Amino acid sequence: MSVRRVLFTLDAWDDYIYWQGQDRKAFKRINQLFTRRSAHLSKASASPNR
Numbered sequence: 122m123s124v125r126r127v128l129f130t131l132d133a134w135d136d137y138i139y140w141q142g143q144d145r146k147a148f149k150r151i152n153q154l155f156t157r158r159s160a161h162l163s164k165a166s167a168s169p170n171r
Contacts, residue, residue, distance in 0.1 A: 127155060 129137060140148040 137148075137151065140151065
């Protein structure tokens with residue numbers, strides 16, 4: 122399992138931290154999207170090339 126790095130702009134990081142404290146529903150959804158996207162990329166990279 123490889124670790125994926127997520128890079129944020131400063132404004133995006135500020136928003137992410139805001140949602141963590143103020144809008145937990147949005148924060149959880151964002152984290153779910155990160156996880157789902159990472160799982161999708163892992164499956165794609167594990168497929169044999171044709």
